[in-house]
Amino acid sequence: DGGITQSPKYLFRKEGQNVTLSCEQNLNHDAMYWYRQDPGQGLRLIYYSQIVNDFQKGDIAEGYSVSREKKESFPLTVTSAQKNPTAFYLCASSRTSGRGSSYNEQFFGPGTRLTVL
């Protein structure tokens, strides 16, 4: 059963704490992405990775970090430097991130809701 999984579904963070969100895919996709969604807002790109051991900053990378040690996994760490981390975090993957029409189709995991206490 192919797809993208994210865990946990809900996460609560105390001030000054780092937390890590998990994202795993078994679609054999090369590219993976992290987005943040705030109420009434579109999705904003945090980080993306085209291949293993490589990743690039998106539009709002400050206060976040990622790693891509395996093709299937792309965890996101929300650090204490992120001043307003409460949001819905979405992980996505696509076959590639290069030019190629359907290869750009991104598929999303179920998301993680992060709340700062």
Next chain:
Amino acid sequence: QKEVEQNSGPLSVPEGAIASLNCTYSDRVSQSFFWYRQYSGKSPELIMSIYSNGDKEDGRFTAQLNKASQYVSLLIRDSQPSDSATYLCAVTRYSGAGSYQLTFGKGTKLSVIP
């Protein structure tokens, strides 16, 4: 800043009617266009992709693309209450090093009234 604009709605249509959702984009070189459906509290689900000018039909959904006008639309025929959701328009943009990313609009909330 490359932008994707959508009317936030809510767009209300009666059951059985045609819902028309519109999206404009600013990057003239965008090549790929997508429509996602997002139910409240859930993640986006890809429902349509379109890459060339004209219409593309899939069941009750039709996507329309006009690159000259930088305009893409989604028509939903025979609208059902289960179509009530927020619809996100996404457009590719070049981000360097041979990589293309998606820019999302803020979405249009559709409400289908029984």
